Amino acid sequence: MADGNGTSDFVLLGFPAREDLQGACFVLFLAIYVVTLAGNLGVLLLIRIDPCLHTPMYFFLSHLSLLDLCYSSTIIPRALLNFLVGQKVVSFAGCAAQLFFFAACATSECYLLAAMAYDRYVAVCNPLAYSLIMSQKLCGGLLLGAYSAGVISSTIHTLSIARLPFCRARRIDHFFCDGPPLLALSCSDTRLTEVTIAAVVGFNVLSTTAFILASYSSILSAVLRMRSAPGRRKAFSTCAAHLLSVALYYGSSLVTYLHLSPSHSLEQDKVVSLLYSVAIPMLNPFIYSLRNRDMKNSLRKAKGRVLSSVPTPGSWSAERRRLPWCGEEG
Structure with a gap:
């Protein structure tokens, strides 16, 4: 990589x-x-330990939580180091690695959200064949496709930026290595790179958005045809959390990555980036859990098991009376 300084x-x-x-x-x-x-x-632990949550819906939700963990762990620890000790210098290799893993997690999450929308579509529109359609093989294939799309897209994204010469002062006006602020540092013509990134990101975001909207249009149509009011409420409640997460995630991503012109405000990017890279990974567990009856029931059962496993002073006395050697000592 060319370097002028x-x-x-x-x-x-x-x-x-x-x-x-x-x-x-x-x-x-x-x-x-x-x-x-x-x-x-x-969320990962609850889904792991509760057999009632071993379904396709929670299988995808567990991987959404895993991606959110990787997502935030790619960015926040480095930001904490910067705040704590003022160590703001990052090597080119470290910057490229952060960009790659961040882009891979972000893209994989787009396709995972689309897979979750398809799962809800099958559950609402074709419930009798749900178990047959959402087989373990299909779920595994959708998950593999999501991760593969993330790696391929991130590789294109990272290599397109890494080939640029950075001969200006290497001061990234951001709190992590992201595409738009890195493009602003290059002293070469970045139009081809901008078009490449916009095409890749645009395809990922717009194609998955169209798929999600099509799925939920069918879901809405099916729900409105339901005669049972409790059934409608349950369907809306199940889908509302997913739609809220999708709206927050896709809205902030579109603002940042599909507006790469030099006149675009990097300060605006920085603020919007806080939403999709820091706030959403924190909010997703609450969005999906607070309105989800199965998750709340699982949490109550797990809490009950923990409390029942902790002995109280009264239970210790009762246990001592049941054990022969306690009487001999006392």
């Missing part, structure tokens, strides 16, 4: 510029990261 390092400017606010930003990002880890690991 003899260095291969970048500097992440992050935000804000005022040094006295770095501590507050560190506490805020750390709290968000802890909640993200706890929420997504909790």
Whole structure:
């Protein structure tokens, strides 16, 4: 890679510029990261231990939580290091790796959300054949396709940017290595790269969006034909969480990646990036759990098992009376 200033390092400017606010930003990002880890690991654990959640819907949800964990872990630890010790220098290899894994998780999540929409479509529109259609083989194939699309898209995305010469001051006006702020640093003509990235991102986002909208149009039509009011409410409740997550994720992604002109505000990108890279991975476990009766029941059962396994002082006394050696000692 060509370099006009003899260095291969970048500097992440992050935000804000005022040094006295770095501590507050560190506490805020750390709290968000802890909640993200706890929420997504909790979803993974509940789905793992409760046989009632071993269905295609929760199979996809568990991988959504896994992607959100990887997503946030690609970005937030580095940002925390910057806030804590002011270590804002990142090597070219480290920047490229962060861009690759972030793009791979983001793209995989697009296709996973589309797979979840198809699962809901089959469950609502063809419930009698649900088990037959959503077989283990099909679920595995959809998941493999989502991850493969993420890797392929991310490879194109990263290589398109990595080939550019960065001969200006290598100060990235962002809190992680993302496409738009890296393009702004190049001293070469970036129009071809911008078109390539917009085409790849546009295909991924628009094709999966069209598929999700088609699925939910069919779901809405089927729900409106239902005679049972409780059935309609249950269908709407099941699908509402997914639609909310899709709207937040796709809306923020479209704003950032399909508007790559030089006049586009990098400050705006930075704020929008907080939504899809930091806030959404934290919110998803709550979006999918708070309105989901199966998840709440599983959480109550898990809580009950934990409480019943912790002995109280009264239970210790009763246990001592049942054990022969307790009487001999006492």
